[in-house]
Amino acid sequence: MKTFKMISIGILDGEKLVDFPLIDGIIINQENSHRLWVLELFIASEHEAFFTRLKDTDELVEARVVISYPGNEPAGFRVTVDAIQQIGDNISVLLKGRLKRARSKYAEHLLEELITEGLGGDALLKRFESDMRERPRLKKDIEHQDDRTDVELP
Incomplete structure (x- = not known):
């Protein structure tokens, strides 16, 4: 497995990309036969309803994530919400999915x-x-x- 620092994340909601201010975030490439990635975001609990809706519908959504350095081009993922956990005044959201084809050019x-x-x-x-x-x-x-x-x- 390899881990990376998540700098920012935006999730496509219909035709609109919704950015979520991170308190902290990590991305894990599980390097398994399913090519699965785990994305964990630590964010303000005010966003819980959005992620609960996605979890309840088991919706596959597009996420655009900047990894490691703010200047990096966002990586595209197709993810579902796996878990939401209240931690103090904030929430931890666990997303699982696959890296989309590299966006070239x-x-x-x-x-x-x-x-x-x-x-x-x-x-x-x-x-x-x-x-x-x-x-x-x-x-x-x-x-x-x-x-x-x-x-x-x-």
């Missing part, structure tokens, strides 16, 4: 999308810099969302 795809939208010059540069920091989902990803061949979790 994000910058190139983003630039192509912005040019297609008709942006140029300073507007293009400003939007490109902003979107590289915030990493919104690309239209290409949304359109091909149903084309994935992700395997269901055991």
Whole structure:
């Protein structure tokens, strides 16, 4: 097994990426035959209803996680909520799932999308810099969302 520090996490709720301010977080690559990862986030209990809803529906959701260093590109995971535990005034949320295919050429795809939208010059540069920091989902990803061949979790 390998462990990594979780710097930030956002979870896709419908078409909106919801960021959860972490008190602390860790990611564990179990390195098993199922290729499973465990993500544990320690967050304010005000977010418990969101994760309880996901757990009760056993919904498979997309998570975007920055690992180890704030400047790293977010890694995409497909996860379910496995457990929620109250710890003092906060909660520990245990997510289990798989790492999605590596997102390659994000910058190139983003630039192509912005040019297609008709942006140029300073507007293009400003939007490109902003979107590289915030990493919104690309239209290409949304359109091909149903084309994935992700395997269901055991």
